[in-house]
Amino acid sequence: MLQSLPPIGILIIGLNILFTYIGFKNDPFFKKNQFNIGSIKAGEYFRLLSSGFLHVNTTHLLFNMFTFYFFVNFVVVMLGTAAFLALFLGSLLAGNFFGYYFHYKQDYYSAVGASGAVTGVLFSALLLYPNIELMLFLIPIPIPGYLFGIGYILYTLYGMKSQSDTIGHTAHFGGAIGGILITLIVMPEVMYTSVLMLSILSFALVVAGVLLYKQRN
Numbered sequence: 001m002l003q004s005l006p007p008i009g010i011l012i013i014g015l016n017i018l019f020t021y022i023g024f025k026n027d028p029f030f031k032k033n034q035f036n037i038g039s040i041k042a043g044e045y046f047r048l049l050s051s052g053f054l055h056v057n058t059t060h061l062l063f064n065m066f067t068f069y070f071f072v073n074f075v076v077v078m079l080g081t082a083a084f085l086a087l088f089l090g091s092l093l094a095g096n097f098f099g100y101y102f103h104y105k106q107d108y109y110s111a112v113g114a115s116g117a118v119t120g121v122l123f124s125a126l127l128l129y130p131n132i133e134l135m136l137f138l139i140p141i142p143i144p145g146y147l148f149g150i151g152y153i154l155y156t157l158y159g160m161k162s163q164s165d166t167i168g169h170t171a172h173f174g175g176a177i178g179g180i181l182i183t184l185i186v187m188p189e190v191m192y193t194s195v196l197m198l199s200i201l202s203f204a205l206v207v208a209g210v211l212l213y214k215q216r217n
Contacts (some may be wrong), residue, residue, distance in 0.1 A: 087183065
């Protein structure tokens with residue numbers, strides 16, 4: 001299965017496994033590189049990037065890399081290696097910058113994981129392949145991509161408002177925005193080939209953003 005991955009996909013998965021493994025064995029390394037509001041305020045901006053290659057446990061790592069595995073080929077084929085790397089890193093940073101903004105007053109807030117970057121790749125695939133259908137683990141029925149996108153955004157919005165679990169919903173939301181914007185920059189023609197998908201996702205993101213802005217202020 002691994003041979004079917006493009007080189008950039010193998011590299012990203014390898015770095016996630018390596019950083020996560022080191023974090024498992026070396027707690028100071030983990031704490032030094034995790035996303036933490038107070039530490040970033042103090043000038044440790046490298047955490048905005050390094051935290052995206054750490055995971056809290058094996059299940060967390062496998063879930064992110066499994067999702068990444070399913071979409072990396074689709075996006076690399078359309079964007080090319082260099083643009084895909086920009087998409088991945090840009091979505092990762094977008095997710096963490098959004099999390100930094102949302103949790104700015106919570107100096108104790110910490111997080112790790114590639115979820116923001118993976119979400120950016122996922123939403124890029126939804127734009128690049130507007131007719132794509134997805135299968136969820138517990139629902140063995142193909143779901144149109146745009147319906148999945150709407151459901152994912154609504155679930156993320158609910159998670160951000162309730163803050164009742166340990167999932168980094170803010171990174172997901174910011175990563176989705178990053179993935180959509182970077183895809184539009186690299187391939188502006190998707191504005192014409194994916195009108196329905198882009199309209200639905202953009203509307204959902206704008207509404208979610210307005211609601212969150214009102215909540216935070």
